[in-house]
Structure formats: structure tokens, C-alpha cells
Amino acid sequence: MIKIIFSLLLLFTLLLADAIPFGQKGVSITMKDKQGKPYEMIVKRVIPKECKEIPISNDIFWTGNFAHKSVPETCKSTYVHTKGRLLPMILDEDLETYGELEILFTLKEMKTNPSLVLVDSRKKDWFQYRTIPGAINMPFHYFKDNVENEFEFEFALKYLGAVKDKDDDYNFDNVKTMVIFCNGPWCSQSPDMIFALLRVGYPSEKLKWYRGGMQDWLSAGMTSTRP
Numbered sequence: 001m002i003k004i005i006f007s008l009l010l011l012f013t014l015l016l017a018d019a020i021p022f023g024q025k026g027v028s029i030t031m032k033d034k035q036g037k038p039y040e041m042i043v044k045r046v047i048p049k050e051c052k053e054i055p056i057s058n059d060i061f062w063t064g065n066f067a068h069k070s071v072p073e074t075c076k077s078t079y080v081h082t083k084g085r086l087l088p089m090i091l092d093e094d095l096e097t098y099g100e101l102e103i104l105f106t107l108k109e110m111k112t113n114p115s116l117v118l119v120d121s122r123k124k125d126w127f128q129y130r131t132i133p134g135a136i137n138m139p140f141h142y143f144k145d146n147v148e149n150e151f152e153f154e155f156a157l158k159y160l161g162a163v164k165d166k167d168d169d170y171n172f173d174n175v176k177t178m179v180i181f182c183n184g185p186w187c188s189q190s191p192d193m194i195f196a197l198l199r200v201g202y203p204s205e206k207l208k209w210y211r212g213g214m215q216d217w218l219s220a221g222m223t224s225t226r227p
Helices: 002-015 049-053 058-062 100-110 124-129 150-160 189-199 213-219
Strands: 027-032 038-043 096-098 116-120 177-181 207-210
Touching: 027 100, 096 100, 100 116, 100 177, 100 207, 100 213, 177 189, 177 213, 189 207
Parallel strands: 096 207, 116 177, 177 207
Antiparallel strands: 027 038
């Protein structure tokens, strides 16, 4: 059902291509400040006015470290080349891989669909430093190392709607659909969490993967927040 809804939303967006692009218009979500007071935040792609004046050419985009010296600093986004390994586009044949627009659709759908959740699978310090608005934190190691983190693992599965039967096995018939991400297309934390969930029987059709993670999200100029 969610797949059908996203497809229809995407088609509707394409039909309105001459209007304000969905990524620029954004999605309104409700957040809470440190005192628990709710406030509205628009999640969208932010392009500073001066960046729109830059002509598009090979020299401007691909000089040296991918940005000509004449490009203002505010218009640049940086990829960090460090640890990790590049990951495939598809983790499982029944598991969808998402991009930025699908994340925006997820945030929009979450407002009326309590069975859909956006999950930051990084550890707490990373989540608290910066994340996608509307995401909740479920650190990947709670699932990957579920024996050592038995309490956190069982609490998370209970929150997601998994129920233990009389034989102490989990029933996943009514679990939430999770859209999971971590630091970037080289980050193995969200795949580790996904594979761990698949091993315990979580339905693959209820797991979605945002491969680009925080690196692609920030590089695209998308709204971020500090919980």
C-alpha cells in the first residue's frame, strides 16, 4: 500500500514539474524543542539566492576538487573521503532503496500514517549532532549485537510492533515500515541493521534503505536538525 502511495505521489509531482519542485517546496513536519513545545519545520532543499546566479558549466563544476574557486563557499557541499566501503544499490530483492524525494514523501506520509517511521541507525552521539528532521534514533548495534544489547533490542522490536508468541518467537505481522539510513553510501551501519532485522524475520517489504544517508542529504542542501 505504501509503495502504491509513493508511486502516485511521485507521478503527481512529475505532472507538476512546471510548478515549484517538490524538493524546493518541501514538507512541513512537527518537531519538539527541549521543553517539549511543538513547532513546525519545513524540510526541503535550500539553495541560497547567490548560488542560483552561478552559470552551469564543466569549468565551474568539475575544476580541481569539484568546485571552481569563483564559486562562493556557501554554494559548496563537501564529500568526506575516509573509512567505509561503497555499497550496492540493492541489499535485498524485496527491499527498496530510497533517494531524497522518497525521504520527503516518507516525512509527508508519516504525518497521517503511524505505521511508518524514519530511523537514524547511527549511534546516539552522531544522531544528536545532526540528523534528518522527523527521524528517531535506533542505533544499529542494538540489532547487530542483539545478545549483548538484549534489553534495547527487545524494547525496539516492541515499539515497532513485533509481538512474542507462546513459544517466545516474534510475530511480525503488524510491524511498522522502517526507512533506515546512516552516514552515507559508504556507511555499513544501516545495512548491518537491515541484515540483522532480516535474520530475525522482519519482513523485507517493510524495510526501506536510504543509501545516500546524511552525506547525500547534506550535500543536496536538505534541511537538517539537532535533536
